[in-house]
Amino acid sequence: MYKKSLFIIFLISAGLRGVAQPNAGLTIPKGFTAVKLVDGYGKVRHIAVTPQGGIYVKLNKLYKSKGILYFKENTTTHQYVLTNSFGNYTGTGIYVKDQYLYASSDEEIFRYKLNEQGDVINTEAPEKVVTGLPSKGEHESKSIVLDNSGNLYVNIGAYSNSCQEQDREKGSMGMSPCPVLNEAGGIWRFNANGNNQTQKAGTRYATGLRNVVGLDWNTQTNSLFVMQHGRDQLHDLFPSLYNAKQSAELPSECMYELHNGTNCGWPYIYYDHLVNKKIVAPEYGGDGIKSTTDYQNPAIAFPAHLAPNGLLFYTGNKFPAKYKNGAFIAFHGSWNRAPLPQEGYYVVFVPFENGKPTGQWEVFANGFAGAIKTPKGAEHRPCGLAQDATGAIYVTDDSKGTIYKITCTGK
């Protein structure tokens, strides 16, 4: 009897977890539906969907010795099936453009020719578009995006928190000028059709960006937008200037619109969304209040440490009108907001009008983390975003390797 009731409880809980959970456990606006397409592939970072609806994802940890997975929908069962896997390198960036699949390791960018169905023709012989990019530990992932003019943009993250003489050491002052900026801490532009381009063959398109993971080309403004991961540890490093709560709430996570030559100011400044100012960093003589008008202003600023890992401008027609040309951002979720609770672990939406954010951002999809919002305790952590030709969007999770699809059903 006891065993039997245990069994029933097990069945009920399994049912609740697996089948009965509406919208795959996510909280989303009314009229939208979310489903898990696949699950259990590990560190699934960025995602690209072909015009034919096939899904490519880049892994940061090899799955059965492969770093790129390709999923296609079975037309009979409508289940997504792992159709192909290839590439023996780990990484973050992946993008589909003009009959090519681009994918990055932390040092190189490859491309694979696609056939009419969107399948890679030869998985074993990619072209090496870019080679020898710096990867020195911190902020090593290389996110990529293409514009409509044959250019490839790649983030080269700063291998430092705030360009201190001794990285992350209490009281250590900033190097001036910051030498890291010569080869990192910015966006580099390359010829998308080039071969074996070294960093020198590219252009430093924008600088003063600590680390960008989420980036996207805005086809309405015809410009590049990026999300910066702001600096860490204001209180740990300068306890006489910042208390723990200030350190948890600062600096802002910023969205920037970039053009050739834009300087966003890292490591010399950070943005404070509570006073809407660019504040001089403590490593460079700042006191937490002193501000400057130098450097690019963010297009919009978010609370600190939320870790924006995915950016997507919505160009589809299947979502309500307010979503058109607006931005979705996947916030991976914070780790250094103690003593405040950790934040993020959700996808937000920022409405845009005429290429500028209007009004307030809102949480679009929440509940990825489950009961515990910590980096280790979270069940899922949103990372990559993509949109398909039908106007549905996709969210990846690099904790358990889940891919979510969100559609607008109007119900």
Added chain:
Amino acid sequence: MAIKGLFLFCIPLLGLAIAQPKKKVPVTQTIAYKQGKEVYKKVCLSCHMEDGGGVPRLNPPLINTTYVLGDKQQLISIVLKGMKERVAIDDEHYSNNMASHAYLSDLEVAAVLTYIRNSFGNKASVVTPAEVKQVRAIIAQSK
């Protein structure tokens, strides 16, 4: 009568007093452990997290790893010198540099390492200020 009563009352106390040296005080009840917890909260928690679990891909965990439970000299050295090498722990890599914490006193380093080695499910011997002093001297010599 009163004296007898007192005497009877004293016997178990006497027994306790004799047994005391044999019965070890648990590490978690020591002053060093409690001091270590305070140092941890102030200095280590922001990266290694409250539960010692670290942050996937960024900051390594302090739970059940040879770096924490193994050679004490190496562990003390990591705290004093910091760590920039990229090592795999249970097949995972961690990106963030650890800074030098040489500004902490021998007592603070010993306390926090005693705390870490006996928290989050860890169980290992205590670290003494003398051991920290020794490693600090070795580092100073090698400079």
